[in-house]
Structure formats: C-alpha cells, structure tokens
Amino acid sequence: MSGAEPSANRKDNRPYLNIEGLTKKFGEFVALQDISLDVHESEFVCFLGPSGCGKTTLLRCIAGLDIQTSGRIIQGGEDVSTLPPTARDFGIVFQSYALFPNLTVHKNLAYGLENRRINKEAIAKRVEELLELVGLTGQDTKYPAQLSGGQQQRVALARALATSPGLLLLDEPLSALDAKVRVHLRHEVKALQRRLGVTTIMVTHDQEEALTMADRIVVMDQGVIGQVGTPVEIYRDPASPFVADFVGTMNFLPGAVIAPQRLHLGRVELHCTNGFDGLEPGKVVTLCIRPEDLVVRDSGCEAPNSAIACVNALEFLGAFYRATLDVDGVDDQPLVVDLPPKLIGELDIRVGLEVTVVFPEDRIRVFATS
Amino acid sequence: MAEITAIPAPLRPALSRDDRIQGGGLVILAIALSAAIFLPLYAMLSRSFEDADGNFIGFANYIEYFGTPTLVSSAQHTITIGVVTTVIVVTLAFIYAYALTRSCMPFKGLFRAIAIIPILAPSLLPAISLVYLFGNQGMIKEVLLGHSIYGPIGIVIALAFWIFPHTVLILTTALSTADARLYEVAIALRTSKLRTFFTITLPGAKYGVMSACFVAFTYAITDFGAPKVIGGWYNVLSVDIYKQVVGQWNFQMGAVVSIILLFPVLLSFIADRLVQRRQVAQISAQSVPLVPTPNRRFDLIMLAYCLVIAFILIGLLAVSAYASLIKFWPYNLSLTLDNYQFDLMDGGGWEAYRNSIVMAVWTAVLGTLIIFTGAYLIEKSQRYANFRSSLQFIAIVPLAVPGMVLGLAYIFFFNPLTFTIPFTGIELANPFNFLYATMGILVICTIVHYYTVPHLTALTALKQMDSEFETVSASLKVPFYKTFARVTFPVCLPAILEISFYLFVNAMTTVSAVVFLWGPNTHLASVAVLNMDDQGDIAPAAAMAMMIVYTSAAVRIAYTMLTRGLQRRTQAWRQRESVAEPVLNPNP
Numbered sequence: 001m002s003g004a005e006p007s008a009n010r011k012d013n014r015p016y017l018n019i020e021g022l023t024k025k026f027g028e029f030v031a032l033q034d035i036s037l038d039v040h041e042s043e044f045v046c047f048l049g050p051s052g053c054g055k056t057t058l059l060r061c062i063a064g065l066d067i068q069t070s071g072r073i074i075q076g077g078e079d080v081s082t083l084p085p086t087a088r089d090f091g092i093v094f095q096s097y098a099l100f101p102n103l104t105v106h107k108n109l110a111y112g113l114e115n116r117r118i119n120k121e122a123i124a125k126r127v128e129e130l131l132e133l134v135g136l137t138g139q140d141t142k143y144p145a146q147l148s149g150g151q152q153q154r155v156a157l158a159r160a161l162a163t164s165p166g167l168l169l170l171d172e173p174l175s176a177l178d179a180k181v182r183v184h185l186r187h188e189v190k191a192l193q194r195r196l197g198v199t200t201i202m203v204t205h206d207q208e209e210a211l212t213m214a215d216r217i218v219v220m221d222q223g224v225i226g227q228v229g230t231p232v233e234i235y236r237d238p239a240s241p242f243v244a245d246f247v248g249t250m251n252f253l254p255g256a257v258i259a260p261q262r263l264h265l266g267r268v269e270l271h272c273t274n275g276f277d278g279l280e281p282g283k284v285v286t287l288c289i290r291p292e293d294l295v296v297r298d299s300g301c302e303a304p305n306s307a308i309a310c311v312n313a314l315e316f317l318g319a320f321y322r323a324t325l326d327v328d329g330v331d332d333q334p335l336v337v338d339l340p341p342k343l344i345g346e347l348d349i350r351v352g353l354e355v356t357v358v359f360p361e362d363r364i365r366v367f368a369t370s
Numbered sequence: 371m372a373e374i375t376a377i378p379a380p381l382r383p384a385l386s387r388d389d390r391i392q393g394g395g396l397v398i399l400a401i402a403l404s405a406a407i408f409l410p411l412y413a414m415l416s417r418s419f420e421d422a423d424g425n426f427i428g429f430a431n432y433i434e435y436f437g438t439p440t441l442v443s444s445a446q447h448t449i450t451i452g453v454v455t456t457v458i459v460v461t462l463a464f465i466y467a468y469a470l471t472r473s474c475m476p477f478k479g480l481f482r483a484i485a486i487i488p489i490l491a492p493s494l495l496p497a498i499s500l501v502y503l504f505g506n507q508g509m510i511k512e513v514l515l516g517h518s519i520y521g522p523i524g525i526v527i528a529l530a531f532w533i534f535p536h537t538v539l540i541l542t543t544a545l546s547t548a549d550a551r552l553y554e555v556a557i558a559l560r561t562s563k564l565r566t567f568f569t570i571t572l573p574g575a576k577y578g579v580m581s582a583c584f585v586a587f588t589y590a591i592t593d594f595g596a597p598k599v600i601g602g603w604y605n606v607l608s609v610d611i612y613k614q615v616v617g618q619w620n621f622q623m624g625a626v627v628s629i630i631l632l633f634p635v636l637l638s639f640i641a642d643r644l645v646q647r648r649q650v651a652q653i654s655a656q657s658v659p660l661v662p663t664p665n666r667r668f669d670l671i672m673l674a675y676c677l678v679i680a681f682i683l684i685g686l687l688a689v690s691a692y693a694s695l696i697k698f699w700p701y702n703l704s705l706t707l708d709n710y711q712f713d714l715m716d717g718g719g720w721e722a723y724r725n726s727i728v729m730a731v732w733t734a735v736l737g738t739l740i741i742f743t744g745a746y747l748i749e750k751s752q753r754y755a756n757f758r759s760s761l762q763f764i765a766i767v768p769l770a771v772p773g774m775v776l777g778l779a780y781i782f783f784f785n786p787l788t789f790t791i792p793f794t795g796i797e798l799a800n801p802f803n804f805l806y807a808t809m810g811i812l813v814i815c816t817i818v819h820y821y822t823v824p825h826l827t828a829l830t831a832l833k834q835m836d837s838e839f840e841t842v843s844a845s846l847k848v849p850f851y852k853t854f855a856r857v858t859f860p861v862c863l864p865a866i867l868e869i870s871f872y873l874f875v876n877a878m879t880t881v882s883a884v885v886f887l888w889g890p891n892t893h894l895a896s897v898a899v900l901n902m903d904d905q906g907d908i909a910p911a912a913a914m915a916m917m918i919v920y921t922s923a924a925v926r927i928a929y930t931m932l933t934r935g936l937q938r939r940t941q942a943w944r945q946r947e948s949v950a951e952p953v954l955n956p957n958p
Binding site: 063064065067068069070081082083084085086087090091092094096098100101102103111112115116143144145146147148149150151159160162163165178180181 | 381382383384385386387388389752836838839841842843844845846847848849852853856857860861940942943944949950951
C-alpha cells in the first residue's frame with residue numbers, strides 16, 4: 001500500500017469543499033444551524049453523531065438532494081449551492097446499497113459510463129478495473145441478489161467510483177453488515193480511499209468506525225458542529241462534555257475549582273495540567289477522565305493525585321475487567337475503571353475491597369457544569 | 371434612517387432537466403385527471419339545479435325528488451340492500467378467508483382460484499342465473515317457499531356472489547399477516563381457543579374487516595346490473611338513474627338521483643380513509659409468520675364449508691353456461707348454439723363483443739401506461755412535494771364516484787356543443803364534444819372509473835423499490851427516464867401485468883359506467899346482455915354473459931402463464947434468500 005498521507009496530496013491551501021454558514025430548516029424545525037466546514041482534497045472526513053443530529057441532512061445538502069435554507073457550498077472552486085444533484089460532481093453509496101436488482105454486476109458498474117459516449121471496449125475495460133479494485137474479479141455476470149451483503153456493498157462502492165467523481169459520499173455504508181464483515185470492510189474502504197486519493201465524506205453513528213477510518217471527524221449534535229479534529233484529538237481532547245460522552249466511555253465527576261490547575265474531588269485535592277480558562281475559584285465543575293486512564297493501587301500506598309475508593313462491582317469483559325468504584329466523599333457518582341486481568345490477580349481485587357485510585361494529572365479534563 | 375437588516379430569502383433550488391420533465395408530466399396528469407373527473411361532476415351538479423331548458427331553478431328538482439314517494443323509497447331500498455349484502459358477504463368471506471389462511475385443509479390453491487371466478491363475470495350474470503333457478507319458470511323455485519326471487523332476495527344473492535371475491539381478497543390479506551408469537555404466548559398462558567380468536571385474531575384483522583365492509587357496501591349500493599335484471603318492482607337508486615335518463619329523458623332528475631347516490635358512497639369512502647389512516651403496521655421486522663397447525667376436526671369443517679361455497683360459486687356460473695345452450699327453457703331442453711347467433715338479435719350482435727374486446731385492450735394498454743407512469747411521477751419525483759400530494763388525493767377520488775354517476779356526468783360534459791363559463795355568460799364551443807359516442811369516451815370513462823385500485827397497486831410496487839435508485843442515477847448523471855425504463859419498469863413488471871389484467875377484465879364486465887355512453891357504432895357486450903335481457907331474450911343474454919366470462923378467463927390464464935414465465939426468467943435476480951459471506955481474508 002502506498003501510504004500517501006492525505007496532507008501530502010494537498011496541492012494548495014484552498015479546500016476542495018467549502019461550506020459557509022449553512023442552515024437548513026424543515027418548517028419550524030432547524031435541522032442544521034449555521035454550519036461552516038472545509039474539506040481538503042483527498043481527505044477522509046467522517047460526520048459523527050447520534051441519530052437526528054443533522055449529519056445525514058448535511059450530506060444530502062452537499063449532494064444537492066436537499067437544498068439548504070441559507071448558506072453556500074463551494075466545491076472545487078464552483079458555487080454549487082442551488083444546483084440539482086445531476087449538476088454536481090459526486091458518487092454516493094447508501095446503507096441499502098441501492099444496486100439495481102435486475103442488472104448484473106457488470107451492468108450496474110457500466111450504468112453511469114454508458115451515458116457518457118464511451119465506446120464499449122473502454123467501458124468493459126473500466127468495469128474490469130473496478131472489479132479488480134474491489135476484489136470481485138469474475139463476479140461480473142452475477143445479479144446483486146446472488147452476492148453477499150459485503151460483496152454488494154463493494155459493488156455499490158465500485159459503481160460510485162466508476163465515473164471517477166471528485167467527491168465520494170458514503171451514507172452509513174457499513175451499518176447493514178454483520179459485525180465481522182463490517183470491521184473487515186472498514187480497512188478495505190479506507191485503503192481504497194488512500195490509494196485513489198478521492199475526497200471522501202462518510203456519515204456514521206458508529207464512533208469506532210469514525211475513529212478507525214477518518215482523517216478528521218466532525219462530531220455533530222442537534223444541528224451544530226460540536227468539534228472538528230483528528231480521531232486522536234477528538235478522543236484525547238474532547239471540546240465539550242457531549243463529545244466526551246459520545247466518543248468512547250467517560251467518567252463525569254462533580255468537582256470544585258480551588259485555583260488554576262487545582263480542584264476538589266470529594267475529600268481530596270487534585271492537580272491537573274490542563275488549565276481551566278475562565279473558571280473562577282469556588283466554581284462547580286465537571287471532571288472528566290477515561291476509565292483506561294485511571295490507575296488502581298493498593299489501599300495503603302501513598303500516591304499523589306489519588307483518592308480512596310471502594311470496589312462496588314466487577315465485570316469481566318474478556319480483554320479487561322471493568323470495575324465500578326465508590327470514591328470516598330463522592331456520592332451518587334460511581335467511578336468506572338478498566339483494569340487488566342493481571343492486576344486483578346496481583347491486588348486480589350474483589351467487591352468490597354478498598355483501593356487507592358490515581359488520577360494522572362495530564363488525563364483530567366474539566367468543564368463548567370451547566 | 372433606520373437600518374434594515376435584510377433577511378436572506380430562502381435559496382431557490384435550480385431545477386434540473388429531470389425536474390422540469392417530471393414537473394411537466396405532473397402538470398399534464400393533473401389537468402387530464404381534473405378534466406376527466408371534476409369538470410364532468412361539476413357539469414352534473416349544475417344540471418341538478420336546472421330545469422329541462424337549462425334555467426337555474428335552485429333546489430326545485432330536489433324538492434320534487436323528496437316529494438315523490440317512489441323515488442324516496444328507492445333511497446331506503448338502496449341502503450337496506452347495502453347493509454344486508456355487506457353483513458352476509460363479509461361473514462361468508464371471512465370464514466372462507468379464515469379457512470384459506472388458518473386451516474390445514476387440502477386444495478387451498480384451488481379454493482383460492484374458485485373464489486376469484488365472479489370477478490370474471492358482469493354482475494348481470496348471477497342475476498340471470500338466479501332467474502333460471504328461482505324465476506317464474508325456475509328449476510328449483512319451490513326452495514323459496516313462495517317468495518319471489520324478483521326483488522331484494524334476488525338482488526342480495528346476486529350481489530353477494532359478485533362481491534364475494536373482492537372481500538375474500540381483502541380478508542385473506544388481513545388474516546395472513548399475523549405474528550405467530552402472539553399465538554404462542556396465548557397457548558403458554560393457557561388461553562381458550564375462543565378467547566384467542568376474540569382477543570388476537572379479530573383485533574389483528576380489524577382493519578381488514580372494516581375495509582371489506584366499506585368495499586362491499588359501496589359495490590352493493592352502486593351496482594346496476596343485478597338490480598336491473600332481478601330487482602323487479604324493488605326500485606334502487608342506480609336503476610332509478612337509468613330509468614330517469616333512458617326511460618323518461620329526465621336528465622335533471624337523473625342528476626339529482628346521482629347526487630343522492632353520491633352521498634352514502636362518499637361517506638363510506640371517507641370512513642374507509644379514516645380507518646386506513648389509523649391502521650398501523652401489525653407486523654414488524656421481528657415478527658414470525660403464523661403457520662397453521664393441522665387439526666383434523668377443524669380442517670374437515672373448513673373443507674366442508676369451502677366446498678359448499680365453491681359449489682354455489684361454480685353452480686351459479688354453470689347455470690348460465692347451461693342455460694345459454696338450451697333451445698327453449700323449460701319446454702325444449704335440447705342443446706343448441708343458436709343463442710350464440712348474436713347477429714340475429716338486437717343488442718349489437720357479435721360486433722358488440724368485438725367492440726368490448728377492442729375497448730378492453732385499449733383500456734388495459736392506455737390505462738396501465740397512464741396509471742403506472744402517473745403513480746411513478748407522484749411517488750418518485752424529487753421535487754414539488756405539495757403538488758404531488760394533492761395529485762395523490764385526486765387519484766383516489768374515482769373510488770368515491772359510482773359508475774352510473776360518472777357515466778351520466780360524462781353525458782353532461784361531452785354531449786353539449788357549447789358550454790357556458792359560470793357567472794360570465796360567455797359561451798365556448800365544447801372542445802371535447804367530438805369524443806361523444808365514440809370508442810374514445812368509453813375508454814376514457816372506464817380508465818377513470820377504475821383508476822384508483824391500479825394506482826394503489828402501482829404505488830405499493832413503487833414503494834417497495836429502494837428510494838435511492840433515483841438518487842444514484844442522478845449522481846451517475848443518468849436521466850430519470852432511462853432508469854425508469856431500465857430498472858423501475860422491469861422490476862415492477864408483475865404489478866404492471868396485474869394492473870393490465872384488472873383493467874381488461876373490468877372493461878369487459880362493466881355496465882354501469884358505459885351504459886349511458888355507447889353509441890350506434892359502439893355497442894358493447896355487457897350492454898348487449900342488459901338490452902337482450904330487457905327484451906326477454908334471456909338465453910342469448912346468458913350466452914353473451916358467458917362470452918365475457920370465457921374471454922376474461924382466457925385472459926386470466928394468459929396472465930397467470932405470463933406471470934409464471936416472468937418469475938422463471940427473473941428468478942436469478944428476484945431470489946430473496948441471503949447469500950453467506952465468503953471466507954474473509956484476515957490480512958487485506
């Protein structure tokens with residue numbers, strides 16, 4: 001695989017797709033509120049969010065299937081804001097595949113080519129190329145119903161790529177597949193996208209899919225963008241409690257500001273390297289930390305940035321254990337910690353045991369409590 | 371100077387070529403449907419407020435109507451016939467459909483086919499058969515214990531026969547969509563069979579039963595053939611319209627009676643719509659289809675019941691078939707084909723039969739084309755959402771207009787050489803007058819009369835297609851009409867054949883819509899049956915009715931074979947069973 005980094009393909013700083021102040025209303029309901037976003041050439045961007053957050057509406061606006069109420073969309077330097085889908089340059093893949101059932105794989109792939117005054121041999125050659133690209137060589141005479149779900153999705157992908165569009169839109173493309181096939185196809189789609197360098201936007205509600213496939217993730221909530229960033233940024237450095245909660249598992253604990261970089265949690269004082277701008281001393285805040293970032297020690301040991309806690313429940317999840325702890329002085333908000341099986345044995349961790357839990361100072365995020 | 375912050379107007383989407391073509395198609399459809407439904411109805415409504423010379427006289431005609439006891443009594447008769455027929459036919463059909471869906475009796479396919487038989491015949495046919503069985507010289511008239519078949523008894527039996535298939539079809543569908551797990555729970559909770567029936571089966575089929583009732587009621591009160599042949603002195607509204615117009619040339623009163631008949635039909639139509647709106651999907655994706663378990667006693671009872679019904683259905687048909695071959699009932703029982711010498715009788719002769727075929731073919735071909743394309747534009751166009759939903763409403767309206775009313779309305783609309791624009795007094799030459807008494811008007815009227823059911827069939831088929839086909843085509847820059855021709859049409863072919871068959875058979879058998887519209891050169895077979903019966907040539911009437919049945923049956927067989935052949939040819943892409951994922955390469 002030629003591991004061409006997307007950033008290396010950028011010819012200049014002008015984005016390929018430029019969305020400016022886009023708002024979409026359905027009657028009184030505001031589906032998208034003042035969305036602005038740039039997508040660069042060859043980039044793989046994921047729109048991630050719960051159902052009803054507006055991610056599909058945004059994709060449909062980009063495709064011209066819904067026309068926004070206000071705002072502009074500029075694609076490849078051209079203002080396409082009000083153009084119908086037929087006048088825009090994109091290929092699209094749906095969750096349902098939408099393969100034409102009465103046409104063979106070959107005819108499905110040739111469907112968009114036949115309309116472009118290309119001669120038959122060139123079409124046949126291109127179809128062969130596409131079949132090879134998605135690993136379906138020799139399946140060209142089959143009908144969609146004779147293929148598995150994963151194979152159908154690959155045909156749909158190949159069909160969307162057949163006319164070499166500048167923009168590939170994927171609407172929950174893997175959601176209808178079995179878990180194993182889904183994981184497998186994730187890699188394939190991503191590898192294919194890198195190889196072709198086609199600018200791609202994928203809509204998904206599956207955070208794992210977004211984290212593994214995207215160059216950048218756009219987290220959306222109730223019609224607005226919550227955060228834009230690389231998968232690592234989104235996971236490590238969520239911009240809001242919503243993003244923190246939606247991507248991965250997160251502990252939310254009640255705290256109070258003492259001074260910059262210092263806060264109260266229950267009976268203990270914690271230090272954290274992330275500053276909390278604009279939060280005055282005494283202010284009630286929400287402390288966020290991921291279960292895998294917490295460290296559990298013997299109850300006796302003296303560690304900085306730690307608290308005493310009691311094991312309330314222990315759940316076996318295969319690769320690790322998930323423990324629920326009651327932190328001393330923090331009522332009604334149990335702390336979830338992920339522990340390797342080895343540690344369980346070493347410390348003889350069981351329900352009712354008292355332990356010390358360490359909060360690494362660079363892993364704590366603090367948000368104002370709304 | 372006050373500053374005004376400009377609120378930007380919502381963006382106006384640029385229309386693509388596809389959008390413009392679809393919009394044009396929708397406008398044409400809207401104009402055609404409005405012209406073919408609303409303008410004639412308006413012409414009729416305004417006529418009911420005029421005297422014979424065309425002067426506006428307000429409600430005078432209505433006052434005259436309600437002052438004439440014989441006319442008012444037929445309104446009561448019509449409702450009585452409607453209610454009694456509905457109760458009888460829905461009960462009989464429910465048990466029959468229950469046997470077809472919930473028992474393990476043998477020959478279900480055969481019984482299903484037999485239940486459809488009456489659809490192939492005009493409603494005149496069961497009435498003629500009843501005359502042969504129970505009439506003044508009937509084969510077994512003693513069975514009636516001195517009651518006369520001419521009147522409500524005959525009308526109800528003939529209508530029950532003729533409406534039976536429609537209700538069985540609705541109820542079979544309603545009863546075949548049940549979730550097996552509800553019944554398993556009932557068994558686990560040790561619920562009695564009877565309680566299970568009343569708490570699970572009946573509520574599950576509730577909307578189907580209601581729908582069947584509305585259909586049966588509407589058909590019963592609007593039918594013209596059965597009461598015309600066997601009604602005797604028992605006058606009903608549809609026959610009144612005919613008598614007023616054809617017998618007495620009293621067009622205004624015909625219009626008044628039509629409006630009166632329109633009311634119960636409209637009420638039934640609105641009730642049906644309301645019920646269907648409340649209907650929610652009973653079956654979810656997780657439902658397990660119910661498979662009946664054998665129960666010897668129950669299965670035998672059901673088999674016996676279906677045998678009795680099948681005997682009656684086939685029997686009534688056989689009586690007409692037999693009677694049409696008899697020389698002179700009941701005096702000379704030797705067999706003959708003389709009754710099929712239609713050219714020797716009044717009523718239009720073999721020409722009428724040929725006309726009927728021509729009319730049915732045109733109706734099937736043009737009707738299917740218009741209705742399916744119309745349904746496609748309404749369902750699959752990307753823009754004009756409000757316009758499309760109002761067109762959707764217009765497409766449902768014909769269901770609420772009885773054939774007699776539509777036929778009469780067509781006379782009022784197409785016959786005048788000029789028409790006057792309301793409130794202006796401006797007279798214009800009627801541009802549609804050239805259609806009067808032609809094959810064209812018969813075809814248009816029949817298509818409009820039967821528009822709704824095929825429209826809904828087409829809509830159902832189109833809704834089952836992935837709504838993203840159009841989007842994908844647009845992204846591939848393929849015009850929508852190419853996708854329509856290459857994908858939509860082939861995939862919907864079974865539904866299209868069904869629509870053609872439906873239109874053909876109804877065009878062959880209909881009397882009500884066309885009885886006012888045929889001309890000297892456009893005699894029709896079904897009208898010939900009516901006229902020959904009217905003149906006492908009952909055996910030739912039976913013979914012509916049988917010709918209609920034979921033709922419809924032949925088309926039905928052709929349709930079945932076509933559908934089977936199509937299924938075989940398209941098996942490769944229609945198969946539904948899932949294909950296993952190939953073994954995955956762990957390192958792509």
